[in-house]
Amino acid sequence: MTKPIILNAAELPEWTRAELNTHFSVLELPKQPDDAAAFLREHGRTIRGIALRKTKIDTAFLDLVPELEVISSYSAGLDNVDVAAVKARGIKIENTSHILAEDVANTALLLALAVTRDLVEADRFVRAGAWTEKAAFPLGRSLSKMKVGIVGFGTIGSAVARRLQALGSTVSYFGPNRKPVDLPYFDDVTRLAADSDMLILACPLSDATHHLVDARVIDALGPQGYIVNIARGPVIDEQALVAAFAADKLAGAALDVFEHEPSVPEAFIQDRRLVLAPHIGSGTEETRRGMAEHVVDALARHFGIAGPRPNA
Incomplete structure (x- = not known):
């Protein structure tokens, strides 16, 4: 069975990246804006999900990923996401506020x-x-x-x-x-x-x-x-x-x-x-691990993949 193609647009722990690669075909978004835009123009039509952290998601970005179904954000805040534009396109958004x-x-x-x-x-x-x-x-x-x-x-x-x-x-x-x-x-x-x-x-x-x-x-x-x-x-x-x-x-x-x-x-x-304080609100080992796990689990649930934490 072909794995869903997702875009990793987040800095995540190595073990999280390994889990993503186990369940998905993962494309890594280049860090430089010009490189990222060129990358999306080439690969964007294949992308169905995004693992997100701070990358800006606006209408220009969304236009380059027309098959996108779900965004799974590591953060609670979605101030880097044009939420109205995402929802207007029927794209699901998951975050970690809970x-x-x-x-x-x-x-x-x-x-x-x-x-x-x-x-x-x-x-x-x-x-x-x-x-x-x-x-x-x-x-x-x-x-x-x-x-x-x-x-x-x-x-x-x-x-x-x-x-x-x-x-x-x-x-x-x-x-x-x-x-x-x-x-x-x-x-x-x-x-x-x-x-x-x-x-x-x-x-x-x-x-x-x-x-x-x-x-x-x-x-x-x-x-x-x-x-x-x-x-x-x-x-x-x-x-x-x-x-x-x-x-x-x-x-x-x-x-x-x-x-x-x-x-x-x-x-x-x-x-x-x-x-x-240096933005440490969620800064415990337990919570940061739970946030990273949720990024993977939300994508796995959306695509009907049995993940490592079926009860998460």
Whole structure:
């Protein structure tokens, strides 16, 4: 039986690539854009599936793969994919949001606690020998006593909410649609910010959410407010955030993602009120393996191939 031809347009672990080669005829997309376009013009009509990570999928790309049936993305976010164009052509999209949700939610909680309890500075305080009988570390804020607004209430946002509720936080949320949950819903992010002590960003990046958190939202959150971002960097207007800290309009922020990562504004690096992480939301061995496995499994299911994890 002829194996389905798929395109590997992702940097994946070697064992994942080996699994793909076991079940499919795999074409490797060249990394240089000009080479990739030429490659697709030659081979694109044979491609029925794509293993995806960061490669941009737009209408020009889709025009070169007219027999494409399914895209299996390693990431949760699909901001590199023209989703409307893909769906209009009847192409199935699979991503890994349900796999990475728990660890990303754990990271959100980690960052929320770190910024409200000033954990990074507390570590430095001890290491510097500043902890003495006469020198106590400054008091932090209680996340359990806070009103926390979650921006985006999909798989990840709801996982964040469960953790916050277990701590005793008062949780509400913003999104394009009300969800079947017993939590206050806001259809305007500025009003959510005005009603919250902290905003946790867990929404996908799209035209609608690009710079969603701008100067107006930051002002509504207020000088005692906090922001945690485990979504995508451009959801926040970084220049507005820099300006807000310069004017003491926020108490703190904890950011796992940045607008132009891996570049981080020098103002963030120098400001002790920010906790910074290098996009590690899903960064555990277990979750990253599960994400890679799902890339293979989703393609195998689509083509009716018995894979190594039939119950995955």
